[in-house]
Amino acid sequence: MIRQLLPGPVACWDSFDDHRPAAVHRAEAASVRGATPRRRQEFANGRYCAHRALRRLGVPAAAVPAGDRGAPRWPDAVVGSITHCRGYTAAAVARRTDVVSLGIDAEPHRPLPEDVLEFVARPDERSRVRELLAARPGVHWDRLLFSAKESVYKTWYPVTGRFLGFQEAEVVIDPVAGTFRALVPDTGAAGPGLPGALAGRWEVGNDLVVTAIAVPAPEGER
Numbered sequence: 001m002i003r004q005l006l007p008g009p010v011a012c013w014d015s016f017d018d019h020r021p022a023a024v025h026r027a028e029a030a031s032v033r034g035a036t037p038r039r040r041q042e043f044a045n046g047r048y049c050a051h052r053a054l055r056r057l058g059v060p061a062a063a064v065p066a067g068d069r070g071a072p073r074w075p076d077a078v079v080g081s082i083t084h085c086r087g088y089t090a091a092a093v094a095r096r097t098d099v100v101s102l103g104i105d106a107e108p109h110r111p112l113p114e115d116v117l118e119f120v121a122r123p124d125e126r127s128r129v130r131e132l133l134a135a136r137p138g139v140h141w142d143r144l145l146f147s148a149k150e151s152v153y154k155t156w157y158p159v160t161g162r163f164l165g166f167q168e169a170e171v172v173i174d175p176v177a178g179t180f181r182a183l184v185p186d187t188g189a190a191g192p193g194l195p196g197a198l199a200g201r202w203e204v205g206n207d208l209v210v211t212a213i214a215v216p217a218p219e220g221e222r
């Protein structure tokens, strides 16, 4: 699913099999030592997709341990992102010369609990979500907003090294074009190469909501 949301230079791998026996590198295993079997399986599923995506990109095989605040530590010349939810796992990677940062997120296509919507959405976002839910009830726009914000964070953190609260970004969804824009007030100043607004794409299918952002590298660096 993730492939269609990302531009050509991004290599992706996804899987609908939650129970694949997947081996992880020793350097990766340290990240989930002592975790529950379910968490270890989820982590291994993500690394399975990450290794295959790296191979598809043509990058030598490498461990992808967890780094600061859980962000995957990709090989130096690579940026990437991992997501997993029940029934779906995906990884996306690109060369730094092509993409500054990227973030992907998958969620079950289900309504978001009301208290979670209160927590993650700004007042304007809540109003727009309610309008969309009334006008186009086939999509759980509340869950889509949440997923878009997770993709924003996964794009933002590797560049800035800073936490970003849910209320700090404002996401505007285009319900027809399958796109969204995320405005983060000080994004331009936050890190090299991050534009003032992050542009993403979304898709609903297979009982999932999937969102993705890829920030292209400036022309001269490609």
Ligand SMILES: CC(C)(COP(=O)(O)OP(=O)(O)OC[C@H]1O[C@@H](n2cnc3c(N)ncnc32)[C@H](O)[C@@H]1OP(=O)(O)O)[C@@H](O)C(=O)NCCC(=O)NCCS
Pocket (backbone or CB within 6 Å): 042, 043, 046, 066, 068, 069, 070, 071, 072, 081, 082, 083, 084, 085, 104, 105, 106, 149, 150, 152, 153, 154, 155, 157, 158, 164, 165, 166, 167, 168, 169
């Ligand atoms: C980290 C977070 C984004 C993960 O999202 P999630 O929907 O719970 O889970 P997903 O399965 O989609 O993603 C998990 C993967 O995200 C990646 N990840 C975790 N922390 C990350 C970070 N700081 N930066 C980038 N990627 C990160 C990891 O690869 C992780 O999987 P792994 O631990 O198996 O390697 C979320 O738990 C979180 O902490 N959110 C709070 C911050 C936020 O979203 N702010 C919104 C700003 S608008």
